[in-house]
């Protein structure tokens with residue numbers, strides 16, 4: 001368990017000495033070990049040649065270890081881990097790789113309330129193919145009625161939704177959704193951008209077929225690297241939308257054959273420096289333990305919520321019950337969100353504004369385990385001073 005002394009983590013994130021950074025739901029800073037891992041990788045490439053035998057062997061070992069760590073993180077097989085650039089890449093692999101037939105349907109949640117990356121890809125399929133998009137109705141936290149899903153999932157091809165919401169921090173009941181999808185023989189895609197690194201994930205327990213997440217949010221890895229999980233069974237339903245020299249082979253008679261998982265979805269050289277960094281970050285995160293991280297994150301979020309709640313013009317969003325939310329704390333106030341964010345940044349506090357409904361924005365704080373309760377109090381004090 002973490003103790004009240006979180007300084008051992010703060011020293012791993014030099015930013016903690018300079019500013020209050022609570023924008024980890026967008027991009028988290030990398031810990032010092034990861035900066036060193038990327039630096040070591042680049043130094044090795046510079047000294048030994050980026051495509052020499054020694055470096056190739058090193059890259060192979062990094063990729064194998066990275067897949068192993070991801071498999072521990074989400075409880076899958078290493079061969080089910082495809083390295084991408086971002087969450088969006090994984091979403092597009094599913095949207096553009098499934099064989100859509102006239103009359104197919106996709107069930108999503110909330111439409112414009114969802115992150116656009118996890119909406120536009122499905123919307124485009126519905127607009128370019130004869131595919132119906134069923135958008136489940138939502139309450140103000142973004143939660144939907146499972147009984148509506150039960151009905152909508154009948155004869156649907158794919159259910160696609162986030163694990164945790166980027167705007168309200170609500171955690172969706174993915175295990176129940178997985179059960180309903182299975183009962184209806186529907187495929188299930190999860191956008192885990194706001195959960196990987198901050199919530200326990202077990203793809204086997206959830207029973208999802210696909211999942212995508214970035215390395216650079218709650219996993220504290222470098223930008224430009226992400227993960228697409230594709231279960232071995234579901235890989236059969238997905239034709240790689242792109243092709244390249246690493247993902248397929250050509251026979252003498254001109255027949256193209258895709259490689260096995262995961263290479264079939266990886267068209268060429270990857271972001272190896274990013275892979276070295278992400279490997280280091282996931283090892284670091286797993287060493288601390290996701291449950292410890294979750295507890296620390298909620299502790300800071302709870303202080304922030306209760307301090308903000310004391311300010312009369314502040315309206316908090318997201319479920320009240322801690323089990324039903326991540327550490328994302330979003331609020332509106334008497335001053336518009338973008339002005340609040342700008343003024344906070346001038347005081348060395350980094351939050352962000354995000355859509356919470358059509359044409360409506362809120363201020364979002366997304367503390368991670370290196371943030372402290374003291375920082376949460378300071379953020380609320382600063383907000384109070386602006387209103």
Ligand SMILES: Cc1ncc(COP(=O)(O)O)c(C=O)c1O
Nearest residue numbers: 086087088115117166191193214
């Ligand atoms: C829920 C969700 N999905 C997708 C994305 C897009 O992520 P990426 O930049 O990894 O494609 C984000 C980014 O904030 C997000 O919060």
